[in-house]
Amino acid sequence: MQDLEIYIRDLEAGAVSAWLANHLDHLELDDSDVATVSKGAALCQGERLKITLYPGAFGKRFTCLVMEGGALPWNTDLECARSAWRAMDTEIRCSPGDWKEGEPVADEKWWRLDHRGEQQVVWN
Template identity: 25%
Template sequence: MMEPYPDIEIYLAQASHDALNAWLGDRLKAPPLSPAGKQRWRTQGQYNGHSVPILLVEKAADGYASLWFDSPHMPWHTDQEAAQEAAEVLQSEVRCSLGGWHPGADPDRFWQVLPGGKEGAIHWPDSGR
């Protein structure tokens, strides 16, 4: 069995609070997002008896919202699994890192997931490569 990531972060092209609240409530029993500062929203979900702090930062990177799950206890083992589910449920483009950072890794390589299942590696931000 794969070891879960210590946290998960995905980037949402669109972040409708109604759609996010419905998904987070259904998947993690989280109450609706509440304001936590300028363009920041928080909530806390539960998964298998463990607390899952959740932070949404609007316009975090190139206009994408960052959705961060600060727990190793989640229904997804990787950022990519969370991105795949989010893209389908929210019917929006979702991006995530390709995995953990290590020396020599390209920090601009991300995984892009589109509704309908199309996905692949991209450079982000696009630096003309």
């Protein structure tokens, strides 16, 4: 099972489902209330994937989006973040590489995508 994880700043209601509807089939996600955890599902290349939105991540202004499945529409968190930024035009952050749960975070660096471009930054 693969996963993608990005963080969306100041998420607006309906923004994630509007974006993902262009990349996934049979999308089932109600993101009309961005203050509560939302769970959904979709198909990618015929395989089912789970979608979860976790509001209040990193100082409450970010919502964490996690997609898990055997097939995903992007190969990396950064590719996913780029697509999300183009669709939502709000700051998107993601980890810089193949970090796995339980491993130390190297230098606390994250990709930040916003109107200034793509930069590796310390999350603070």
